[in-house]
Amino acid sequence: xxxxxxxxxxxxxxxxxxxxxxxxxxxxxxxxxxxxxxxxxxxxxxxxxxxxxxxxxxxxxxxxxxxxxxxxxxxxxxxxxxxxxxxxxxxxxxxxxxxxxxxxxxxxxxxxxxxxxxxxxxxxxxxxxxxxxxxxxxxxxxxxxxxxxxxxxx
Numbered sequence: 728x729x730x731x732x733x734x735x736x737x738x739x740x741x742x743x744x745x746x747x748x749x750x751x752x753x754x755x756x757x758x759x760x761x762x763x764x765x766x767x768x769x770x771x772x773x774x775x776x777x778x779x780x781x782x783x784x785x786x787x788x789x790x791x792x793x794x795x796x797x798x799x800x801x802x803x804x805x806x807x808x809x810x811x812x813x814x815x816x817x818x819x820x821x822x823x824x825x826x827x828x829x830x831x832x833x834x835x836x837x838x839x840x841x842x843x844x845x846x847x848x849x850x851x852x853x854x855x856x857x858x859x860x861x862x863x864x865x866x867x868x869x870x871x872x873x874x875x876x877x878x879x880x881x
Contacts, residue, residue, distance in 0.1 A: 803870050816878075
């Protein structure tokens with residue numbers, strides 16, 4: 728009997744989460760693929776165009792947490808940064824300890840101005856890779872804003 732391994736990913740207001748990693752039979756894989764195709768067809772699109780009552784600052788970033796969900800900056804942070812810096816920014820992860828990453832909530836990091844933080848996120852520093860080619864400056868600025876919010880939670 729042939730078995731398949733797959734990971735089920737979803738994007739929701741909670742962010743990108745891996746729900747499960749299972750070993751399944753081919754028949755279940757076919758049923759899963761059919762159900763996924765049917766479920767995907769029922770998904771509606773949401774118009775993110777800012778309304779006339781939206782403030783100019785929020786109109787520039789319509790998905791920046793105005794719906795109560797995570798911001799673009801938080802989603803990028805969780806997907807790309809949390810593996811080393813941790814979801815809370817503490818740096819207390821295996822990779823964080825290995826690469827000796829700083830606690831992003833600390834006064835030392837929070838003391839840097841936005842331009843300095845944006846430069847590090849854009850161009851990388853030490854073992855940290857650059858993200859300037861992968862994301863546009865507006866999205867990276869939202870990551871910086873999210874890092875600022877981590878300092879406020881501490």
